[in-house]
């Protein structure tokens with residue numbers, strides 16, 4: 001296999017757009033990435049990460065042997081030694097402190113099947129629902145807002161369908177950099193087909209520059225302007241009367257609730273002129289279909305769930321669900337963050353969003369797995385960190401998540417991880433998080449295994465093995481099975497396809513999913529009926545509630561966290577086009593690293609002039625939780641007292657989460673990364 005030139009289909013390992021392409025290889029060399037017209041999402045496109053971001057697979061920094069802590073150092077161990085130690089320590093902690101003293105953190109970088117196995121290990125072998133994934137850091141609030149209003153948490157339609165919208169509104173998202181191939185669809189529809197574009201963001205990024213209307217609401221105030229636009233539409237009698245009467249509950253109560261959200265109030269709080277809000281309302285009225293796209297600029301706030309519900313409310317009152325070119329599009333960040341949630345690595349849900357508290361559901365899984373299951377919802381990532389500090393959580397098994405840099409308030413997280421009695425980290429690199437581990441297990445990335453990923457539009461796609469696992473490493477699904485079996489489980493799967501068969505049997509959402517139906521470039525958008533019929537567009541018949549009707553949510557604005565006056569600058573944060581998240585994959589790519597060698601902070605020209613800052617100068621940013629040292633880039637992408645710090649960093653000195661706090665969305669506990677204030681000193 002390794003001596004000939006091979007062509008293998010895979011799914012991009014980076015963002016939630018879910019591009020697919022052929023990887024041409026010889027031995028372990030990647031010769032080229034070739035997108036094909038068969039690719040359902042991207043066709044012949046990719047972005048720079050999908051094309052050039054793969055050097056990490058053959059990086060010399062890959063872990064190739066299990067490591068076990070001996071005092072302050074790690075020693076190499078065999079897989080048998082590592083598995084035996086893990087089994088004995090997890091059993092011991094469970095015996096002494098109970099199953100709920102153990103926590104399991106899964107990953108959006110691993111496959112759907114691997115996520116299924118991780119939650120089955122936690123629930124069916126250990127006996128706890130303490131299992132979560134990195135959606136807690138990003139999109140849980142969007143899912144919650146949609147659960148409350150329309151019933152499913154996923155994107156309402158397909159990425160292709162966004163191009164059919166008459167109007168696209170982007171709130172707190174930067175798809176030109178974070179979801180590039182999806183952004184291309186909007187750019188093309190806007191430029192060539194007359195699609196209108198409204199962008200609300202703190203930063204004048206590429207999509208903002210292209211927009212027909214660009215607004216910069218004050219940080220954390222999106223809920224207010226969205227609700228004011230909804231009120232104005234109703235006040236003018238522009239609401240979708242027949243749609244509301246037939247398909248939506250709660251219009252009278254919602255109309256009364258909106259009384260506070262006048263244009264005047266919105267202008268005062270958000271800074272957006274009332275005339276602009278009226279114009280946005282008119283654009284929604286006149287558009288043949290409106291799609292609203294949003295991401296972390298909305299969700300990573302104390303009121304992120306409620307703002308997501310406000311977005312859905314606006315779509316409901318304007319009749320923008322259940323028809324082509326309309327609907328809610330929360331943009332998922334990681335390539336498989338949607339799948340990690342769908343396949344059950346959440347503390348309240350079995351796969352397919354079946355509640356652990358539902359007796360019928362639980363009985364079904366108990367019969368299938370032959371063991372009693374806990375009916376107590378588990379702890380999420382955020383609660384687990386607090387529980388470690390409180391001495392309640394003693395042991396943790398974490399896969400593919402650099403929690404030490406990705407979670408907010410990094411110093412607080414580092415202190416927690418250092419207190420664990422036993423900590424297993426499974427990754428492809430020796431991450432910051434691995435430094436706190438007792439056992440480190442070398443895993444294989446997506447090119448070295450088979451399985452499926454689910455992208456932002458609910459599309460399930462197969463990936464095929466390109467290389468054998470790097471010598472010494474193993475695919476995550478095999479490692480989980482080995483650990484489960486040593487703990488008394490019966491995880492005798494020979495291939496991820498057998499895992500998917502079990503998922504389909506137990507999960508109505510995936511009833512008709514099979515590897516045969518996903519062969520090659522074929523794909524399915526859930527829900528998938530038993531006969532294989534999938535659902536590119538949700539809510540065409542009814543909403544996902546028992547009476548089939550959507551629910552307008554009356555939820556008030558949650559003001560952002562207040563900080564002492566000395567922290568006078570608002571620090572926004574997010575991705576860059578070239579790097580992916582914390583950067584530990586893309587910073588192994590020579591070309592990308594050459595282009596963007598490290599992080600930096602964007603400073604507005606007016607603030608730079610006031611503080612005597614020029615391009616390239618080092619500055620110190622300090623919040624109540626920590627400090628970083630980075631170079632300044634002076635740019636009008638930001639304005640006034642706004643700063644922007646990308647989340648990738650090659651050094652500990654520039655990690656954004658040294659500055660963020662432990663405040664969270666009040667419903668989902670997603671960190672309020674976007675509610676960070678700092679002071680800045682020139683070095």
Ligand code: SF4
Nearest residue numbers: 012014015019047050
């Ligand atoms: Fe990969 Fe996203 Fe780029 Fe597509 S847009 S190639 S999925 S990073």
